[in-house]
Amino acid sequence: MSGSPGPILGFDFPLDAPNGWHEANRYLLWTGHFALDAPPVALQERIETRTETLPLRKRSLSLVPAGTPHRLTHLAGFWRTSDADLIVLRAELPEAIYLSLYVSSGPLHHADRIAWYCERCGNELAPWSYDVGRYGALAFWTKLIEPVRAFNAGEAARTCSTCGVVHPPAYGFDAGEDTDGERLARAGW
Amino acid sequence: MSEMSKITTIEIDDSLDRLGDWDFFDEKVIGKFSGFRAASGNVFGLRRRIIDRESIYDEKKGPYGDMFELAPGGIHHVTVVPMKFHVTNAGTPHRVPHSFGYWHINDLDEVYVAIPAPEGETRGHFVVVMQKPVGKEGESFAWYCEACLLLIDEYRFDHGRLGLNEFWRAEMEAVARHNEGDRQCPECGHVNPLGYTWNTVKDTAELKAARLHW
Numbered sequence: 001m002s003g004s005p006g007p008i009l010g011f012d013f014p015l016d017a018p019n020g021w022h023e024a025n026r027y028l029l030w031t032g033h034f035a036l037d038a039p040p041v042a043l044q045e046r047i048e049t050r051t052e053t054l055p056l057r058k059r060s061l062s063l064v065p066a067g068t069p070h071r072l073t074h075l076a077g078f079w080r081t082s083d084a085d086l087i088v089l090r091a092e093l094p095e096a097i098y099l100s101l102y103v104s105s106g107p108l109h110h111a112d113r114i115a116w117y118c119e120r121c122g123n124e125l126a127p128w129s130y131d132v133g134r135y136g137a138l139a140f141w142t143k144l145i146e147p148v149r150a151f152n153a154g155e156a157a158r159t160c161s162t163c164g165v166v167h168p169p170a171y172g173f174d175a176g177e178d179t180d181g182e183r184l185a186r187a188g189w
Numbered sequence: 190m191s192e193m194s195k196i197t198t199i200e201i202d203d204s205l206d207r208l209g210d211w212d213f214f215d216e217k218v219i220g221k222f223s224g225f226r227a228a229s230g231n232v233f234g235l236r237r238r239i240i241d242r243e244s245i246y247d248e249k250k251g252p253y254g255d256m257f258e259l260a261p262g263g264i265h266h267v268t269v270v271p272m273k274f275h276v277t278n279a280g281t282p283h284r285v286p287h288s289f290g291y292w293h294i295n296d297l298d299e300v301y302v303a304i305p306a307p308e309g310e311t312r313g314h315f316v317v318v319m320q321k322p323v324g325k326e327g328e329s330f331a332w333y334c335e336a337c338l339l340l341i342d343e344y345r346f347d348h349g350r351l352g353l354n355e356f357w358r359a360e361m362e363a364v365a366r367h368n369e370g371d372r373q374c375p376e377c378g379h380v381n382p383l384g385y386t387w388n389t390v391k392d393t394a395e396l397k398a399a400r401l402h403w
Contacts, residue, residue: 009258009260009265009278009281010258010267010275010276010277010278010281011274011275011276011278012273012274012275012276013273013274013276014272014273014274015272015273015274015302016272022274024274024276024278024298024300025276025278025279025298026279026297026298026320027276027298027300027318029274029276029300031274054211054212057212057214058307059214059304059307059314060212060213060214060215061212061213061214061233061235061314061316062211062212062213063213063228063229063231065228065229065230066229066230084230085229085230085231087231087318089302089304089316091304091314092307093305094308098272098304100274100302102300102318104230104231104318104320106320108230108323
């Protein structure tokens, strides 16, 4: 009988590994790196009805508290609101810009939600909720492409019911899975 | 000013300005995390250390990065290196030699990363993040016999109930009680060295020697 592999003692994730998610118990870590001249990945938060774009610095560590709608320009083409904190670490080094995300999951992390906000009046569009408590924190990041594509499927879903403005197409999180249209959208916002 | 006030442990989440303190690395903000500090559902410890591509150096404690974790098979030597996340799993006894003289057993994961200094600077950023304990979650200060690894002493800190403000006091008390007690292993007879706290300011000559030893 072969021996047990034993317990997992700890985790090590290099920052220069291919962009992707890593599960480490309650934390879900995303490590990514971008060319210095890549479109800037800036953290945006919705504070009441306005969008705040946090300045890009060569080094920054930001906390998005649970319950705050947020997105990352050119990386996440949707607004996410979570029961869990998100931590965003940005480090510009001579060869690349390294970005790390910590999803601080756990027993109080029940749902992640995505939506879009009308660019004119701020009305919430096409809200979608995912049961993280049941399916896990990682599954959200792969599943979210479904509501993104539903949002992009026709102008009706992207049209604000209050003011009639059509929201630009969205895109998911994994750039490697972009359709041509999503790639174009990712370049735009 | 008392020596203990050099350690900052502030529990009040909303004392951080939501937008003004948006960047924890900002020179005006990072000092708030020089001990450990809770913000929303996480606890942060942020240090400026001398960090290049290969090594980490703490100006008070010397070379940094070696860590020991205790697993069913014995002690594992872990090296925290720049540009790599290391996660110490919840429940794993661990210690950083010459930094704190006890085994720390946390109910919550601890995530470490060291980012090399920006160009033209020597001091990079060392980040420790763990979740804020709630309810019955907490941690222990423990001592295992250095010869046979028998657990010889353990003091539990009910972090979720008492809060981060009480952590350093609990650490100091645990170390003091351990050092006052019998440090001889009841199993193998080895006399174990003194424990010591994370903070160096109250090190006596004996504690300094213990810090050098292990």
